[in-house]
Amino acid sequence: MDRRHQEVIDFSSSLSDVWRLLNEKERELLRKSASVQHFKKNQMIYGENDEPKFLMCLLKGKVKIFKEGVGGRSQIIRMIKPVQYFAYRAYFAGEKYLTAASAFEACSVCLIPMPVVEDILKHNFALCKYFIHQLSVDLGIADERTVNLTQKHIRGRLAESLVFLIDSYGLEEDSTINIYLAREDLANLSNMTTSNAIRTLSNFVMEKVITLDGRKIKIIDEEKLRKISKLG
Amino acid sequence: MDRRHQEVIDFSSSLSDVWRLLNEKERELLRKSASVQHFKKNQMIYGENDEPKFLMCLLKGKVKIFKEGVGGRSQIIRMIKPVQYFAYRAYFAGEKYLTAASAFEACSVCLIPMPVVEDILKHNFALCKYFIHQLSVDLGIADERTVNLTQKHIRGRLAESLVFLIDSYGLEEDSTINIYLAREDLANLSNMTTSNAIRTLSNFVMEKVITLDGRKIKIIDEEKLRKISKLG
DNA sequence: TTATAACAATGTTATATAGCACAAAAGTAC
DNA sequence: GTACTTTTGTGCTATATAACATTGTTATAA
Numbered sequence: 375m376d377r378r379h380q381e382v383i384d385f386s387s388s389l390s391d392v393w394r395l396l397n398e399k400e401r402e403l404l405r406k407s408a409s410v411q412h413f414k415k416n417q418m419i420y421g422e423n424d425e426p427k428f429l430m431c432l433l434k435g436k437v438k439i440f441k442e443g444v445g446g447r448s449q450i451i452r453m454i455k456p457v458q459y460f461a462y463r464a465y466f467a468g469e470k471y472l473t474a475a476s477a478f479e480a481c482s483v484c485l486i487p488m489p490v491v492e493d494i495l496k497h498n499f500a501l502c503k504y505f506i507h508q509l510s511v512d513l514g515i516a517d518e519r520t521v522n523l524t525q526k527h528i529r530g531r532l533a534e535s536l537v538f539l540i541d542s543y544g545l546e547e548d549s550t551i552n553i554y555l556a557r558e559d560l561a562n563l564s565n566m567t568t569s570n571a572i573r574t575l576s577n578f579v580m581e582k583v584i585t586l587d588g589r590k591i592k593i594i595d596e597e598k599l600r601k602i603s604k605l606g
Numbered sequence: 607m608d609r610r611h612q613e614v615i616d617f618s619s620s621l622s623d624v625w626r627l628l629n630e631k632e633r634e635l636l637r638k639s640a641s642v643q644h645f646k647k648n649q650m651i652y653g654e655n656d657e658p659k660f661l662m663c664l665l666k667g668k669v670k671i672f673k674e675g676v677g678g679r680s681q682i683i684r685m686i687k688p689v690q691y692f693a694y695r696a697y698f699a700g701e702k703y704l705t706a707a708s709a710f711e712a713c714s715v716c717l718i719p720m721p722v723v724e725d726i727l728k729h730n731f732a733l734c735k736y737f738i739h740q741l742s743v744d745l746g747i748a749d750e751r752t753v754n755l756t757q758k759h760i761r762g763r764l765a766e767s768l769v770f771l772i773d774s775y776g777l778e779e780d781s782t783i784n785i786y787l788a789r790e791d792l793a794n795l796s797n798m799t800t801s802n803a804i805r806t807l808s809n810f811v812m813e814k815v816i817t818l819d820g821r822k823i824k825i826i827d828e829e830k831l832r833k834i835s836k837l838g
Numbered sequence: 839t840t841a842t843a844a845c846a847a848t849g850t851t852a853t854a855t856a857g858c859a860c861a862a863a864a865g866t867a868c
Numbered sequence: 869g870t871a872c873t874t875t876t877g878t879g880c881t882a883t884a885t886a887a888c889a890t891t892g893t894t895a896t897a898a
Contacts, residue, residue: 441749441750443756443757444758444762445757445838447757449752449756451752462742463745464742464746466741467743467746468739469746495731502735502738506698506737506741507698507699509742510698510699510741512745513695513699513744514695514701516745517704520681520683521673521681523752524797525679525681526676528884556845556846557847567887569846569847569848569887570884572847573847573848606676606677760854788875789877798855798856799856802856
């Protein structure tokens with residue numbers, strides 16, 4: 375049994391959400407056509423304007439989805455954690471990718487050819503429903519985000535990003551956020567410059583909302599943080 | 607034949623996109639369960655936090671979808687024209703409405719109970735695909751919009767809104783945009799204050815990109831407008 | 839070890855845009 | 869018609885934030 379096949383067997387147990395919606399025949403189809411690929415830290419998974427070919431499922435690691443904006447400034451659109459599906463929007467819309475994805479840390483990604491997914495969709499209403507639901511949720515998040523990023527002030531935006539990171543990746547026992555972002559990434563997530571991300575973080579430290587140790591962010595007063603996030 | 611039924615017959619011919627995907631039985635089901643409602647100018651169609659119950663199809667008029675942001679500032683998320691479907695995202699996501707919708711001018715809206723839609727979806731893959739496609743396209747637009755609204759400067763954002771209006775509602779023979787927005791709405795679409803919308807419009811007039819006559823906006827140099835929109 | 843680069847912190851300056859006040863114009867109601 | 873509200877247009881001021889420059893700090897490599 376070659377290594378590749380081995381991995382396919384492995385991942386199938388963890389594809390949870392989608393896997394549960396399939397019958398044995400469909401699962402067999404996936405086992406045959408899916409493959410696992412590994413990405414090094416900062417490696418590109420797909421780029422803006424690439425042709426979408428695969429439904430991707432993040433098995434291990436963290437992925438950032440981002441867009442290059444005006445003047446090279448990049449905006450992080452969302453972060454992916456295991457086990458989340460991504461990279462399917464463009465295909466369904468009949469477009470090229472509008473965003474890019476890169477491995478935020480070393481990643482294992484399961485690739486399922488979109489035509490295979492489409493074939494299964496034809497006879498599997500539960501899976502259709504899954505995608506409709508997922509896309510609807512994401513669209514809601516995107517609409518929220520538009521208003522938050524444009525209308526909230528810098529403190530509110532940064533606080534919101536921290537809350538988002540807490541909710542996505544959780545806290546360690548010592549209340550450290552379970553992901554280590556460079557200040558620049560935090561800025562790209564919050565729509566501000568790196569300097570302002572740094573400054574505002576310092577302010578939060580002074581106000582005893584967080585403490586900093588390099589890229590480690592420890593949450594001291596989560597309630598206050600959520601309040602700052604809400605009030606903009 | 608009562609007036610209501612009459613209207614149902616009328617609309618069925620114009621529901622185009624979706625209607626085409628249905629068989630006779632499904633159409634009959636729609637005819638029975640759908641109804642048409644009229645809204646006066648500025649009347650609320652649904653509000654933030656309302657429970658979503660209907661798939662809506664705009665038959666006549668114009669609708670704006672917006673969100674109340676920080677400090678009463680509202681942000682127009684998208685505009686709907688005939689014959690477009692809307693109001694379904696929240697139901698599919700299992701959420702209340704995150705946005706509000708109001709009649710921008712006198713409107714006729716066809717209401718289809720979401721449970722009926724879901725019933726049809728179960729056995730109609732083409733319709734599933736329609737929604738998956740539509741949601742995917744909208745999600746792409748939302749992602750684009752996030753970056754544009756946050757990173758482009760005021761001229762770029764206003765120009766983009768004008769281009770959007772041209773593409774959505776078209777131009778009359780004399781190159782007037784086919785929708786008459788208050789400066790405030792234009793501002794809410796472009797994420798700026800009313801004063802700045804007015805000022806920037808005036809600048810565009812001076813630069814001979816447009817001319818103004820009250821709310822009538824006549825496009826003089828569309829190419830230049832698109833250029834301003836692109837370059838931020 | 840030193841050299842080199844990437845990142846973090848912070849102060850200073852410049853500027854885009856919001857906020858406000860007020861006047862003019864246009865709609866709307868009575 | 870008059871009174872009233874809403875919308876539009878402009879100028880002025882305040883301010884949030886970007887842009888830039890500098891310095892300190894930490895990693896990485898030679």
